Each structure stands twice: as C-alpha cells, then as structure tokens.
Amino acid sequence: MxxxxxxxxxxxxxxxxxxxxxVAVVAAGVCGLLSCWLVLMGWSLMGEAVAHSILxxxxxxxxxxxxxxxxxxxxxxxxxxxxxGISSTPVIKRDTSIGVxxxxxxxxxxxxxSRVPSQTHLQHILFGNVLGTSRTxxxxxxxxxxxxxxxxxxxxxxxxxxxxxxxxxxxxxxSTAALSALLLVxxxxxxxxxxxxxxxxxxVAMLVIPGATGMLTCRTFGRMLMVSSGGAVFAAVxxxxxxxxxxxxxxxxxxxxxxxxxxLAYVLAPHKGLIARAARARRTAAAA
Amino acid sequence: MTxxxxxxxxxxxxxxxxxxxxxxxxxxxRLTAGTITALVGANGSGxxxxxxxxxxxxxxxxxxxxxxxKPPQQARRRNxxxxxxxHDTIDHTFPLTVAQMVMxxxxxxxxxxxxxxxxxxxxxxxxxxxxGLAELRRRTVGELSGGQRRRAFLARSLTQQAPLMLLxxxxxxxxxxxxxxxxxxxxxxxxxxxxVLVSTHHLDSLAxxxxxxxxLHRRVLAAGPPSAVLTESTLAGAxxxxxxxxxxxxxxxxxxxGRQEAPWS
Numbered sequence: 001m002x003x004x005x006x007x008x009x010x011x012x013x014x015x016x017x018x019x020x021x022x023v024a025v026v027a028a029g030v031c032g033l034l035s036c037w038l039v040l041m042g043w044s045l046m047g048e049a050v051a052h053s054i055l056x057x058x059x060x061x062x063x064x065x066x067x068x069x070x071x072x073x074x075x076x077x078x079x080x081x082x083x084x085g086i087s088s089t090p091v092i093k094r095d096t097s098i099g100v101x102x103x104x105x106x107x108x109x110x111x112x113x114s115r116v117p118s119q120t121h122l123q124h125i126l127f128g129n130v131l132g133t134s135r136t137x138x139x140x141x142x143x144x145x146x147x148x149x150x151x152x153x154x155x156x157x158x159x160x161x162x163x164x165x166x167x168x169x170x171x172x173x174x175s176t177a178a179l180s181a182l183l184l185v186x187x188x189x190x191x192x193x194x195x196x197x198x199x200x201x202x203x204v205a206m207l208v209i210p211g212a213t214g215m216l217t218c219r220t221f222g223r224m225l226m227v228s229s230g231g232a233v234f235a236a237v238x239x240x241x242x243x244x245x246x247x248x249x250x251x252x253x254x255x256x257x258x259x260x261x262x263x264l265a266y267v268l269a270p271h272k273g274l275i276a277r278a279a280r281a282r283r284t285a286a287a288a
Numbered sequence: 289m290t291x292x293x294x295x296x297x298x299x300x301x302x303x304x305x306x307x308x309x310x311x312x313x314x315x316x317x318r319l320t321a322g323t324i325t326a327l328v329g330a331n332g333s334g335x336x337x338x339x340x341x342x343x344x345x346x347x348x349x350x351x352x353x354x355x356x357x358k359p360p361q362q363a364r365r366r367n368x369x370x371x372x373x374x375h376d377t378i379d380h381t382f383p384l385t386v387a388q389m390v391m392x393x394x395x396x397x398x399x400x401x402x403x404x405x406x407x408x409x410x411x412x413x414x415x416x417x418x419x420g421l422a423e424l425r426r427r428t429v430g431e432l433s434g435g436q437r438r439r440a441f442l443a444r445s446l447t448q449q450a451p452l453m454l455l456x457x458x459x460x461x462x463x464x465x466x467x468x469x470x471x472x473x474x475x476x477x478x479x480x481x482x483x484v485l486v487s488t489h490h491l492d493s494l495a496x497x498x499x500x501x502x503x504l505h506r507r508v509l510a511a512g513p514p515s516a517v518l519t520e521s522t523l524a525g526a527x528x529x530x531x532x533x534x535x536x537x538x539x540x541x542x543x544x545x546g547r548q549e550a551p552w553s
Binding site for chain 1: 343344345366367369370371373378379381382383384385388389392393395396401422428431440444448493
C-alpha cells in the first residue's frame with residue numbers, strides 16, 4: 001500500500017511532473033472525444049494531415065512572438081482549406097490531395113526551421129516535450145481543451161447525425177457544410193492542445209486509436225465517447241508514471257499504453273473482439 | 289368558383305443534371321396536399337435526381353421547386369419535408385441503437401443541444417410501435433435485417449411529423465410483410481393529411497398504394513389516377529420494350545435476400 005502511494009506521489013513533488021500530468025490528461029481526454037467522430041467520419045488521414053501541416057505555423061509564431069497555438073491553428077486551417085480546394089478539382093482524389101498538402105507544408109516548416117534562429121528544438125516540436133511544460137503552456141492547454149470539449153459535447157447529436165447520414169442531416173435543416181467546418185476547426189484546436197504532450201508525429205495516434213478502441217467495445221455512441229476518452233486519459237496517466245519510473249519517452253509511452261488498450265479490445269471485446277467472433281463462427285459452423 | 293386545393297409540391301420547368309447530359313428536362317409536377325403520389329420510371333429515368341432537387345441537394349439548371357410555397361432550403365429549415373433514403377448507404381458498424389437513430393428525426397422539434405424531452409420520447413415510441421419495431425428498439429442499426437432497417441428509416445421520418453414525406457424506393461428488397469406494413473403506414477399518413485411522394489418500380493401493387501401516378505422518363509410522360517396512367521402504351525414509353533425484365537431484374541437479388549427474413553423477428 002505504502003509502495004503504491006510512494007509510486008504515485010513521489011513524481012508529483014516536482015512542479016514539472018504536476019504540469020506534465022495535467023497537460024497530458026487534458027490533451028488525451030479531448031483527443032479521445034474528438035477521435036470518436038474522426039473514426040466514424042473516416043477522417044483518420046485528415047487528422048494526420050492537420051497535425052503535420054502546423055509545423056510552419058509554429059516556426060512563424062516564434063519568429064513573430066505570438067503564441068504557438070495561434071500559428072499552429074492558422075496553418076491547420078490553411079491545410080484544411082487547401083485540401084478541400086485541391087480535391088474539388090475532379091482530377092485529384094481526396095487522399096491524393098491530402099498527401100500533397102501536408103507533406104508540402106511539413107517541408108515548408110523544415111525549411112523555415114533551418115533558416116530561422118530559434119530557441120525551441122525541432123525535436124520538441126516533432127516528438128513533444130511534456131516534461132518542459134510551463135505554467136503558461138498549461139493554462140493555454142486547459143483553456144483550449146475545455147473549450148473544445150464543451151463545443152463537442154454541446155453539438156454531439158448534430159455531429160453524430162452528420163457522421164451517420166449526411167443526406168438526412170441536410171433534410172432536417174442542418175447545414176452539413178457548417179458542421180463539417182466546425183469539426184475541422186475543432187480538429188485543428190485539438191491538435192494544438194495535444195502538441196505539447198505528443199508532438200506533431202504522434203498526435204494522430206491519440207486522434208485515431210482511442211476512437212478505434214471505442215468502436216470495438218461499444219454498441220452506442222455515448223458509451224463509445226466514455227470508453228474512448230476514459231481510455232485515453234488512463235493511457236496518459238499510466239504513460240506519464242511509467243515514463244518517469246522507467247526513464248522512457250513520455251509521448252511514446254502514452255501512445256504505447258493506448259495501443260495496448262486497443263490490442264486488448266481487439267482480442268477481448270465482447271461482441272466484436274477476435275475471441276468473440278471466433279466463438280460465434282464456431283457456433284455457426286456447428287449449427288450448420 | 290371553388291379554390292384549387294393547396295399544392296404541397298409545385299415544380300415547374302425543372303431541368304437538372306449537367307449541360308448536355310440532362311437527367312431531367314422541363315419537368316412540371318404538382319402534388320395535391322393529402323395524397324399519395326407514386327413516381328414511376330425505369331432506372332436512370334431521373335427519379336433520384338428529382339428527389340435531390342426537391343430536397344435542395346442539387347441546384348436546378350432551370351426551373352423552380354416550391355414545397356408548401358417555399359424554396360427547398362427554407363422548407364427544410366421549417367420542417368416541411370421528411371425523407372426516407374433508398375440504399376443502405378449507412379455504415380453497419382455505426383454504434384447507434386434503433387431508438388437513438390429514430391430520435392434523430394426529432395431534431396427540428398428540439399432545442400440547440402437536441403436534448404430529448406418527453407414529447408420526443410413519446411413520438412419515438414409511437415413511431416416504433418407503428419412500424420412494428422418496438423421490441424427491437426435496443427438493437428443497433430446494423431443488427432437489423434434489410435426490411436427492418438427500411439422500417440426504422442420510415443419511423444425516423446414519421447417522428448419529424450412533417451406535412452410532406454418523400455420515400456425513395458421503399459419497397460426495393462423488402463419482404464412481403466414489411467411491404468404491407470409500409471403501405472398501411474403511408475395510407476394512415478395520407479388519411480391524416482400528409483402528402484406522400486413514393487418512387488418505385490414495383491408496378492403490380494401500385495393501384496392499391498397510390499392516388500396519383502407520375503410516369504417519368506427525363507420528363508413527365510403521363511400523370512393522373514393509376515388506371516389512366518398504367519396503360520400499355522404509356523408504360524412502353526417509360527420502360528421501353530423490355531418492360532417485364534427491367535422493373536424486376538433491377539432488384540431481383542435484393543428481393544431474394546429480403547424474402548428470407550421473417551418480417552417480425
């Protein structure tokens with residue numbers, strides 16, 4: 001018992017660990033919520049694209065002395081607009097357009113970094129720097145994260161209908177264009193929220209894997225939201241502690257914890273898991 | 289002089305499609321409130337395009353569409369029109385129960401966060417009862433058979449309580465029991481004053497179903513009571529010489545699948 005208290009409490013003596021834990025929990029929780037809609041809309045690749053595209057925004061924000069979040073957000077939107085614009089030409093398919101836009105913007109970011117003197121390391125932007133979270137960073141993430149989560153939860157029924165049946169959403173008078181745009185804006189905000197914890201490369205993991213885990217284990221959307229964001233928060237907490245005690249990369253450990261949850265769900269989930277499906281197939285074969 | 293009955297749908301001079309490839313050309317259509325109209329035509333005759341235009345999903349190249357006197361955009365916002373989709377384009381793995389799916393029809397009646405109220409729950413329960421799915425309300429949408437899913441979509445539209453209902457091929461791939469239930473539901477709706485437009489190419493039971501028939505092949509070939517429209521010569525114009533094959537062959541596989549299900553299971 002004492003050992004458990006010691007394991008959990010000891011890291012929290014340090015302010016940087018408190019900040020890290022708080023920022024990771026908020027980011028993971030919001031990612032977990034948004035993830036449900038991204039997975040159901042088939043927008044996993046879009047999450048990846050927005051995350052990579054914000055690199056030049058971060059570099060330019062530092063150059064201009066504005067908050068990193070602002071620069072990242074602007075370039076997230078630019079990416080979304082470019083992808084939409086290019087894929088509206090009949091010749092180019094959407095995944096092609098995504099591939100063109102995000103690699104181009106990412107390359108632009110790399111080129112900018114190589115020319116602009118900066119005190120932030122490329123390493124931190126790409127892979128996160130959760131242990132270097134300042135109080136200011138923490139407040140920024142808290143504000144963005146809570147705002148994003150609030151909008152998602154308030155609009156959740158409309159967004160779910162959008163993902164389920166676009167034509168019907170249109171029929172009952174909803175603006176499908178506005179709802180899609182809202183979801184993309186929230187995607188950009190969430191990416192910014194999770195940047196400190198996971199970095200550009202791994203953000204997409206927390207935008208996709210929690211929702212996929214929820215899909216495997218749940219029959220209703222409300223339950224899926226809980227499993228997805230609850231699982232992501234668990235991965236964040238356990239990942240932060242494990243990385244502290246075993247001296248591992250924090251972002252990497254968080255993602256691996258989430259992947260472990262996915263793996264467990266993939267094998268053990270009640271109806272859609274590997275074992276349940278195999279058992280059902282055997283029963284059907286025996287009955288035939 | 290008696291006043292003409294109010295038109296629930298008024299389409300005039302509607303052309304739609306792409307320039308050079310017109311799916312609809314100069315279509316005029318007028319639906320009297322409180323009637324069931326069957327929209328009949330072969331595959332590719334423009335039925336789906338007409339529905340898209342009525343729902344405002346497609347901007348016409350020429351002509352106007354009015355639903356209860358309003359353009360489609362405005363009509364949708366005021367809950368004038370409900371819609372039962374044709375194909376199973378939905379994601380069968382979507383985590384949504386039948387009751388939750390049917391609740392989506394209540395959006396026009398709900399506040400900004402769509403929190404269900406007592407009236408919403410009552411409307412959902414009543415609609416599920418009406419289409420015979422009350423027992424299956426906790427199943428997920430993917431766990432339903434084809435005919436059951438079609439009835440679930442119908443229930444969702446019923447909860448909208450809109451004065452105009454569009455149904456795109458509701459009888460394709462549906463078993464006998466579901467077909468009778470859908471027909472009875474539509475008759476009840478009509479008797480309560482709702483205007484119903486059904487696209488179909490099942491010709492045999494048309495006279496029982498509809499008050500009016502509109503025969504479409506890129507333009508309106510004939511319109512009027514079933515007995516007047518469903519003659520050999522007009523049908524030959526709509527379906528060509530392969531009439532017998534065309535209507536049946538298009539969804540024979542769907543029919544075969546649909547008949548395997550027990551309607552009330």
